Structures are given as C-alpha cells and as structure tokens.
Amino acid sequence: MGRRWIRWSHKRGMRTSLIGLTFLACAFLKLCLGLGSYSGENIPPVYGDYEAQRHWMEITAHLPINQWYTYDLQYWGLDYPPLTAYVSWICGIAAYFINPTWVALDSSRGIETTTSKLFMRTTVIVFDAVTYVPALFLFSRTWFSTRSKRTQDLAFLLLMLQPALFLVDFGHFQYNSVMLGLAIMTLNCFATGHDLLGAVFFVLSLGFKQMALYYAPAIGSYLVAKCVLLGPKDGGKLFIRLGLTTVATFILLFLPWIPPFASSPSAILDPVSRIFPFARGLFEDKVANFWCASNVVIKWRKWATQALLLKASATLTLLGFLPSVAVMGKAAWDMKTWGSPAGPGTTMKAPETKDSSGSDDKQSPTSSHTPILPLLPYALLNSSMSFFLFSFQVHEKTILLPLMPLTLLFSGATPDSAVFLWGALGCNVAVFSMWPLIQKDGLSLQYFVVILLWNRLIGHNPFKIIYTIFSAKTFVHLLSAGVYAAILFLHLLEPMITPPARYPDLFPVLNVLVSTPVFVSLWLWSIKSCVQVSWAITGPSGLSVESNEHKKYSSERPRTISKSDRTRTVSLGYTQGKRAKRSSTLSAAGSSSALPSFASVFRDNSNSGVVDERGPRL
Structure with missing residues (x-):
C-alpha cells in the first residue's frame, strides 16, 4: 500500500507536497x-510513566536545580540525564503559564483532567516533530542520495510509521523519539563528514536518555576506525577534537x-x-532477553549474588558487541589511506554515480565519507541488541533501540530481500513482545490496528507466510x-484460557x-552481516596491499568483481535472481577514487552485487 501511494502521488505531480502529507497523516494517527x-491511568498511588513525566515537569518548574534529583525519590524521582530534565523544565514552564494547577507542587499529583492530558499528549507530538521527523527526513535524503526520489519518499514513510514507537510514545506515553532522533542525526552527520557535530548529537542523545549507551560501542568504534583510516597525523588531530568536543558537551549538560x-x-x-540504578537488580518485569528467558530454568537471583550477576551481565554484553567492533577495526586497518601513494590524509570521497534519470550525480565535498560507513548500521544493531x-535492568520498551538501526536498514530494502524479511519479522515480534505492557495499559485495540496497518503498508502478510512453513527455503522464512x-x-488462546493460580504469569x-x-x-544475523559487508568492502582478507607496484595498479585501475566475489556477496543480498542485470566494479583500496560508494553497499543488503546505481524501481 505504501509503494502504491508513493507511485500514485508522484504520477500526479505531488512530489513537493508528499512529505507534508506524510507528516500530517502520521500526526493524525498519533x-x-x-x-x-x-x-498508569486511574491506578493510584503512583500511577505510571505518564505521571512520572508530568511530575518531572512539576518539580523542575518549582524547585531549584540542586533539588531536581533529590526531591521525594519515592514518588517518581527524576532518573534520566539532564537533557530530559531541561525538556521537562520547558514543558513545566509552558504548563504553568497555561494552567498552574497542572503542575502545582505536590498537590497536582495524579491529576488527569481532559485539558492536562491534551497538553501532555501535545508535548510528545511537538518534540517528536522538532527532533525525530527532521532526522528521518535527512536520513532518507542523505543515506539514500543515489536512490530514486520514490525510494527516498517510501523510506521516509516507512520510518515515520514505525509501529513499536507509535505504541510506546503516543500510546503508553514516553519521549523516546527525541533520543532516537538525536541518534539518527548523529548518523546523518557522519554520512556527510561532520564528525564533530555528530559527536555533539550523540552526547545529546545520551544526555536525554542513558539507554543511548546501547549505541556507544558502535559509534565509538566507528570514530576510532575513521581516525585509523586518516593516519597518525590527521587521525590524531581528529581524535583529539572528538575527545574535546565530547567532554565539552558533557560538561555543558552537567554544568x-x-x-x-x-x-x-x-x-x-x-x-x-539516579541515572544508573544498579541497586534495582538484574531485571524486574518479564522481558524477552537472555536473563528472563533462561530464568524459566535457572533462577538466577537465587543462584547468584547481585554483584556476580552484574559482572556476568557486563561480560556477556561485552562479548555480544565485540564482533562488530572487531570487524570495524579490521576493515579500517585494511582500508587505511595513509599508506597509499597519495600520502596521508587522502580525502575520502565516494565515486561518481548516476541518479534515477541516468544523469551524472557528482558527489559534493560534503558527501564525502569513510569507506566503512556501510558497516555502521549493522554495528549499531549488533551493539544495541x-x-x-x-545487560542489566532491561525494560521491554528498550527494544526500540535495536529496532532503530533495523528499521533504517529495512526502509531501503526490496520486498524480496533478506533484509526486508528480517526487518518485518523484527518489527512485528518487537510489538508482540510488548503485548503484556500494552494490554496492561488498555491499548489492545490500538495494538492490533497499528500492527495490521503496518503490515498492510509494507506489503507483508504474516498469515500467508504461516502457510509456507513446510516449503520455506531459507532460515528467515522458516523462522x-x-x-x-x-x-x-x-x-487466540489467551482470551479463552485462565492461567492457573500457580502460574499467573503463564502468558x-x-x-x-x-x-x-x-x-x-x-x-x-547482525554479526554475520557485519562480516559480509566488510568482505564486500575489503574482501575476506582485506584489500590492503603489500607492494608499491600493487598499490600503483590498484590506484589506477578498478578491480572488476570476479565470479567468486559475486558468489560471496549473494548471501549479503547483492545478487538476487533477475535483478543482477548490470555489471559494475568494486574499486580496490589505495586511493581516494578507489573507495566504494556507500549506496552500493548499504542500499538494501539485498539487491544486486553488482551495483545497480539507479536503485530498484518501485
């Protein structure tokens, strides 16, 4: 349905108004x-996340800053970083100006008037509109700059209608879109070569919610890898600037x-x-992660002390994201530019490509990027997952963080690709994993409407896939x-069966x-994809060369993709049936003109391995 709507709009000359219509349609759904x-609606004495956000507006609007994190901690004490507190303060001032009773200190606790609820709902939509929506628009234009305009508009539409974020932020009530929008702005800055500004946006994302730490290993390894690519001199300068920028931004937030x-x-x-509540234990509610799933058999909190569980959690988390960090580092070392004949500090630019009309699309200086940029979305998925x-104290809502890079990858994928199937499966199961929370909030109708609308929009039919269980040819189809x-x-079973008293949490x-x-x-799959994308960029053994003669050759002539290379990239999704129509070249490392185009690797991880510069038609 989404593709048909985009096609219909473009054919009728509505390109310029399409983004506005998409925004208004999404705002209406919100x-x-x-x-x-x-x-927590009508559930005293502490209500729920809605009351927590409102209470923070109350205390920040009335109390001095030095009391924000210490005032009455038993009743929704502020436990998010300073940027959340500043946003709460702005909202509190606005609420006090409109109606002081909405945020009256202590006496407003549990207030649920129609007008106060309208104000609270409006704040979520406003902050979503000024942070998350622009970030998605820039992502669709920056990361898919070599794709057709239809593909860019479709990617924006799919990203805007992410079902899990809809239900959490605009149903359950939170402000996760602000954190995610700042994180996506980080990626946009990296894609255009503005690394220092990207570092600022990532610190702001961390400063809004500490859960953005889920992305820190991927972001940090990417920036260090870029410093390695640039070499000891230029890379060292960039490293120092990044460090100073990061520290300065943190100081300003905590000033x-x-x-x-x-x-x-x-x-x-x-x-x-308050930001790091290690005293609260390994987990609280039932969350679809390793600890809760294995706790069915191994009662972790009875078997081990909290200190031991904290160490085990940290160790497993480290081992979990280590592969993507290692792949990023190896790819950077294999493709370092400071050993090339051009000398240290060679400018890294993408090769010229063609747009959907076939005309030359010369990259501007601001579109230069590191050749390992295509690894970043997969590294983010690996790190956050x-x-x-x-990790320690995971909530069901934090699945939104892995969903962000997965949805970014999914937004540019074709329906017959592996990335599309993984993205659709991940989004659907993420929404299902939050079903107990959504059911508790009384959002059952919204749950079914949003998830059915989402699948209809992307052209995915889970009921049809169930029938293919005995004829599935790939693991993702079978799964x-x-x-x-x-x-x-x-x-179907839950409304018909009452859980036994012995197992109240059965479902x-x-x-x-x-x-x-x-x-x-x-x-x-994220680890596998990191390795395969790295191979597609550098080759299984890397494209670093040992002789000056080879370096000279690689800087003058592109390396044509061999049959073995095509076979290797099939699993990555570059070659798929009839779509492998065009031949192309993958340049070897050694000079700035030999670096692979970002769009050719990131495009959807599922099209031709031979690069289709125009991108798939809708």
Missing part, C-alpha cells in the same frame, strides 16, 4: 492513539552540578546515582512462519519464550 488510555555552579564537588553524584539481550504461527496461537512467560529466539537470531 493523535488518534492519544485518545486511548496510557500508562549546574559541577563547581563553582554546585555547592560541593559531590553534587555531581546526585544525577549519576547485545545490550538488550544481556518467520513458525514465530507468526506461535503468535497467532497465543493471541507473559510464553511471550518471552517466543520473542527471545527471534531477537537472538537478529543479534547473530
């Missing part, structure tokens, strides 16, 4: 979701808690101790068919046992 209930603005040096511990599966059948069975546990294998598979 307002419709806001008509439903939310977290009110740092002397001389704070009364004592220990004031910084007030926000830090590792944290979700293995999808089995998981969708289990989800359908559980949804949440079954939800965990169905969802966790999918997330583990996505984690493994």
